[in-house]
Amino acid sequence: MNITQNEIKKILIFKLCCFGDIIFLTPTISALKKNFPDAEISLIASPWIAALKNHLKYVEDVIIFNDVFEKNFFKKAIGTLSLIRVLRKKKFDLVFMGHRKSIFGLIVKLSGIKYRLGFRETKFLNLTEKFDSNIHETKRYINILKANGLSTGDKQMHLLQRKNKNEIKDSNNIERGKFIIGIFPFGGINPGTEMDIKRWDIENYYSLINKLTKDSKDYLILLFEGKHVCEKLTKKDFAGNVMVKSIDIDLISICDILVCGDTGPLYIADALEVSTIALFGPSDPRLVAPLDYPERRNLHQYIWKKPDCSPCYTPTTSIDKSNKKYWKGNRFLCNTGTHECMKEIMVDEVFLQLNEMIKKIKKSHE
Numbered sequence: 001m002n003i004t005q006n007e008i009k010k011i012l013i014f015k016l017c018c019f020g021d022i023i024f025l026t027p028t029i030s031a032l033k034k035n036f037p038d039a040e041i042s043l044i045a046s047p048w049i050a051a052l053k054n055h056l057k058y059v060e061d062v063i064i065f066n067d068v069f070e071k072n073f074f075k076k077a078i079g080t081l082s083l084i085r086v087l088r089k090k091k092f093d094l095v096f097m098g099h100r101k102s103i104f105g106l107i108v109k110l111s112g113i114k115y116r117l118g119f120r121e122t123k124f125l126n127l128t129e130k131f132d133s134n135i136h137e138t139k140r141y142i143n144i145l146k147a148n149g150l151s152t153g154d155k156q157m158h159l160l161q162r163k164n165k166n167e168i169k170d171s172n173n174i175e176r177g178k179f180i181i182g183i184f185p186f187g188g189i190n191p192g193t194e195m196d197i198k199r200w201d202i203e204n205y206y207s208l209i210n211k212l213t214k215d216s217k218d219y220l221i222l223l224f225e226g227k228h229v230c231e232k233l234t235k236k237d238f239a240g241n242v243m244v245k246s247i248d249i250d251l252i253s254i255c256d257i258l259v260c261g262d263t264g265p266l267y268i269a270d271a272l273e274v275s276t277i278a279l280f281g282p283s284d285p286r287l288v289a290p291l292d293y294p295e296r297r298n299l300h301q302y303i304w305k306k307p308d309c310s311p312c313y314t315p316t317t318s319i320d321k322s323n324k325k326y327w328k329g330n331r332f333l334c335n336t337g338t339h340e341c342m343k344e345i346m347v348d349e350v351f352l353q354l355n356e357m358i359k360k361i362k363k364s365h366e
Contacts, residue, residue, distance in 0.1 A: 001126055002149065003115055008036040008093045013043045014108060015098035016065065018190040019264030020288070021137075022049055023157050023271050025098055026056065028141040031152045032096065033058040035145075042090070044083075048191050051249055055159040063087075066191075080107065087111035097122055098141065100131060100319060117144050133315040137288050156293050159271040161253055168250045174243070179219035179358065181212065182255035182274075184247055186224075186231035187263025194331040195313065196230075198261045200279045200342050206235060207347045208259075212354075213239040219358075222251060224265070256361055259354060261342075262288065273298045275361055277354055280304040281341030282334070284311035297364050301353060305344040309336050 011032055015022050042061040053062045065083050088111050095108045097118030105124035108116050120128040129147035132140055142152050169176055185205040188195035224247035225232050236244055245251055249268055258269040259277045269276050270290035275298040278289055290300040312335060321327045325335050
């Protein structure tokens, strides 16, 4: 099935959640705009990612859909039927499906969308490519375009910087010129999913901060709290060069480097050209970790000890909640009960790697 370019006036990106997953799609969104420059692009997503709305280049509208996460079957069914009516009314010509769930394929087919791109494993789509579990997430999406005769361009993840960085610093009483280290010790909680096994122990982050504050007063540490009730800090008596802040996109953008696990803020930082050190355990960084690009000044490194049981959070296990070895309800489990993959990461190792990264970043800015 060939796509007739002059037919494409309205494009829908179907990816409900979450921050990282949608950011992985930004190179594909740019490529779609390149192929269909006159088309209007919309995104359908859950309320969880509302903060991204104004930072997504080429996305003109965001349709919020949350009923898919309803536990009540009838509410979910009514919400789905309502969504189909909305999509039919909007008359999309092409949809890019970011999920591997056939129910979503059925939704877009019933919505009357002629061209339906996505992974071959998703039924009811008609322009597909096999899901390759061995390549980076961004490349999987790009491969769908390639397989269906569409051109690709910039493969870097990106978000729009909406506010001036100095204005952000001034409004938060942050001295201009300070080297800023962002630390986010949480993550792993999304609508319908709990994956706190991706977290490095909070006490390790506290130890890292103590080492940093003793080592130098030349930089500021932004220690971020999350939005969820379990992502609040119990300890707040830090040295003067540590500020505790609620995490948001603007504050991530002013960091010179961000330290965190496999979670949304990591990918927000990458897309805003902020350097990162990522701590991986259950998931495979070769599939999702930020990538270095020669034309960008930001740098990326990850620490992954890779015990025999890792990775356990894979493209297969992540979507099969019927697998009791890994899932208990909506909670992804450490199937060995040891959390070895994260416990093997030592504070001194992170501290040394961070110091090396800081030197490289400062040198690149000279």
